[in-house]
Amino acid sequence: MPRKQMPAIARDEAVALYRGGRSMSSLARKYGVSAGRLTRRFREWGEPVRDHAAAQRARRGMTLAEWRRRVDLPP
Template identity: 55%
Template sequence: MTRRMPELPKDELIRLYRAGRSLNSLARDHGVSAPYLTKRFKEWNVPLRDRAQAAKLRR
């Protein structure tokens, strides 16, 4: 039996990520893993932040 992946609110996730939320916190809030959400963002052509960009947001 295959596991069905949850439907994710694409537009909301992208909006929140672009507003500064971390990928890890978004994944946790939606019950998926960070690697799974990273894969979805890449499929949706969402530019991912690198470590330096993420660190600037945390300051």
């Protein structure tokens, strides 16, 4: 069975939305692909992908520096 082609994704739009705080899962739903496939595409583009902790902070609207101040960690 032939492999399904990944739909064309507007790179600039996807990256802007992700940097703006959208999750990889929500973007994957928007573009009709799995989060894993979209993550691979971001890595192919050379875009950094948030780890789980960074994703949690983004969900709460905090930067790493803000989170460190909140939990009283050194910068």
